[in-house]
Amino acid sequence: MVDRVKQACIVSVGNELLSGHTVDTNAAYIARQLRSIGIPTISSHMVADLQSTIVQALRLAAEEADIVIVTGGLGPTDDDLTREGFSEFLGVELELREDLLVRLGEYFQRRGVPMVRKNALQARIPKGAQVVPNEWGTAPGILAEKDGKVFFALPGVPREMERMLAASVLPRLRAMASSQAMAVRKLKCFGAGESAIAEMIGDAMDRDRNPLVNCTAHMGVITLEIVATSQTVAEAERLAQGQEAALREILGLLVYGVGEETLAEVVGRQLQRLGKTLAVAESCTGGLLAKLITDIPGASGYFTRGWVTYSNQAKVEELGVPRELIERYGAVSESVAEAMARGARRKARADFAIGITGIAGPDGGTDEKPVGLVCICVDVEGQVEVVREVFPWERSFVRLRAAQTALEMLRRGFSR
């Protein structure tokens, strides 16, 4: 027998959300995570930094749902009132927890920063409530129960909230919602748009299917999330696996990874496996490509050096790009991209190298060479591949897509 499905309500606390200056991305993030463990979100409320409205929101949420997740208002300043709101809602006092105070002291000591008086406020939680550990910041979270319902308070800072959700909240909720088994897989794709991929996979995205396939696009990467539901974990896993195989069959090389993998991670693993080294020479991406590569722990195993040759002079002096080439074809040209990659590979004595030159905008475009034009060269042990693409977007996205495309060229090179 399956129990009634447990439902969640999300409460986001913060004047900055209601002023419209910060878009609340936490609610959507939490809703997605809850759904992945079979818990639907029934409502979501955004309230001001006032104790009375926080209490009112908690009462409302308790009427609507079984699980309430509050984010924000746990900071050390006077406008952080979630602790007070929880305490009033639960009808108990806030209690200073010595263990939390010690932990806070240690946190500041590790940073070599004196702990100010206000931070001690963060060591208080409602009497009888449990602490949700926060290893990534100063605000501990709160877990409380009332009338058979559970209430979590987490910080509003996304990186702290996301980690605490994964480490403490989801495992606990998974147990609560255990009568329904669910398996989730994610396929990461690059190289085609959301609608093109949706068309390729046809009716796999129908809303009443099991497994359900959800498709989202973020920064050029398309994520296909497979959610399979069944009575046992084994059966749910089997269903998800079958769906994954079917999608991979259709999408082929468009699928570059699974889970939360990035292109840089997949390329880095390949380099590591082959024992090859990589160097990069960037103009319009201005260090972004090297940054993406070195985001990955252990990148020093294959990435040795990079150049940001923003000026023409730098391209000539650092990479040995012939000045005539720049004069003849322009700094943004296939020839210069190739000379940059070859120069980087030679100077770094690396196995592979990438050269990127382009016009990131918003200014600097011409009829012949519009804003968004990027030339990329991948040099694989002397064999070069050069592409010329126009990314018709704004500066930050032109830069990101250029760097991603370079990584994708390298990745596809490994698959050949």
Added chain:
Amino acid sequence: MVDRVKQACIVSVGNELLSGHTVDTNAAYIARQLRSIGIPTISSHMVADLQSTIVQALRLAAEEADIVIVTGGLGPTDDDLTREGFSEFLGVELELREDLLVRLGEYFQRRGVPMVRKNALQARIPKGAQVVPNEWGTAPGILAEKDGKVFFALPGVPREMERMLAASVLPRLRAMASSQAMAVRKLKCFGAGESAIAEMIGDAMDRDRNPLVNCTAHMGVITLEIVATSQTVAEAERLAQGQEAALREILGLLVYGVGEETLAEVVGRQLQRLGKTLAVAESCTGGLLAKLITDIPGASGYFTRGWVTYSNQAKVEELGVPRELIERYGAVSESVAEAMARGARRKARADFAIGITGIAGPDGGTDEKPVGLVCICVDVEGQVEVVREVFPWERSFVRLRAAQTALEMLRRGFSR
């Protein structure tokens, strides 16, 4: 006499919002627009496509606010139930409006598309309510009043909602809220934590003050938002200005900018103004510093080149860091950071240069040199300043704080 300030509540209707797959950007957009005409948003709710929850949300909103703006649920399909919800909440029937039906017919005719039966549903509005014209889609909006409060329903499609808001909703609300004006300013701070800044500014953050000061932290940057309310724009501006001056007086150099400015933008403007050039040499930040600098359009006016010298060999070959220095003090040391900055400045023939070396983690730390240790050198025309800091966080944050600290050192250099 100032009337009590009129407040708004925003209700977003749609299962796609609660599944977490669509982030609700409408609420923040509407909140910003309302605030620009002096109307604060007191709460915002996200509810499912169910008539009962829509009615419940309207009742709650009517308790909380004077102005209620609902988006979504006005489409032609069975899961669009905002019309029904309004009608139940107002206690009146839905009425088929001939004029709307004619308009819908014309809309489809113009597009050369047959009007399907379901679209006629969109011609029904609650009896006695007014129509909010929609020139940009098929769903007319609704305006109703109850107990002295006003209720708007607008489509969820952002481009339709935004235009209807500008054309019909804001002009009407401006008249209602004419007795109040609002001014908003943001101060961006770097170099101290949220709690330290709160302690410095004391009671400025009390919740019942005017101007109100809100404090948020994001990626090491602290934002103080000043919101002043008064009867005239001029008076509100005067109040905000006074508050800004008072905060600047207290915080001094901690304030690096206003609005949405980044450290890289402020530093870039200074370089531009002085006609000076900058080069960077990065190890642990792996290109991130160059990326932040070149995020700013026009960075080529002062930034000429950068090196990502990830390996020791690269530091020696590219920047002329003496090998003995690395052997004696280690690659992560003040001496090497200084040699990197000096090398970069010399090779780039730049006025200023930055050198960064550190241990970003998660591995590679020792007792003497823990993960998070970063040495940064700023070379200002041959005068160097070197710092050694430990950022006790995870990899991505160590890297970001190292790059931000380098920019901050340069910024403070200009202020001396």
